[in-house]
Amino acid sequence: MSRVAHILLVEDSRMDIELTLNAFREHRLGNTLHVTTNGNDAMDYLLGEGRYGDRGAFPLPDLVLLDLKMPVMDGFEVLRRIKATPILKRVPIIILSSSKDEGDRVMTYDTGANSYLVKPVSFAGFLEVVGRIETYWLTLNVPPPFTEI
Secondary structure, eight states: OOSOOEEEEEOOOHHHHHHHHHHHHHTTOOOEEEEESSHHHHHHHHHTOGGGOOTTTSOOOSEEEEOSOOSSSOHHHHHHHHHHSTTTTTSOEEEEESOOOHHHHHHHHHHTOSEEEEOOSSHHHHHHHHHHHHHIIIIISOOOOOOOO
């Protein structure tokens, strides 16, 4: 991408949030990483509602990194709502989960996820994943056109 990409990380684990932020810093990626810690906040962010109403401060993301196993509204429901919302359905969604369960993978792809990545256990492995996300999703991939809100 020739401009700064906005990435929304939807993750309830403080440790995984810090790991992701550190991996992005380590790669010196110039992208902006916004974080929400539950599905309700993620949907508010994506729809520009509530405290996320300022699209200048909280722009529609170019990419969403979505955890599946969260309390209240899990990642499956967030994914369903994103793909059912016309202004959001083209936003690429990468599932970033510790689950290796085949049923989870099937359900997310059937619901419209663009990719499914299993969180590596080591920081070195996580660094590699972040580098590949940057290379493919933010450099090589030609994103879909978006309709402005």
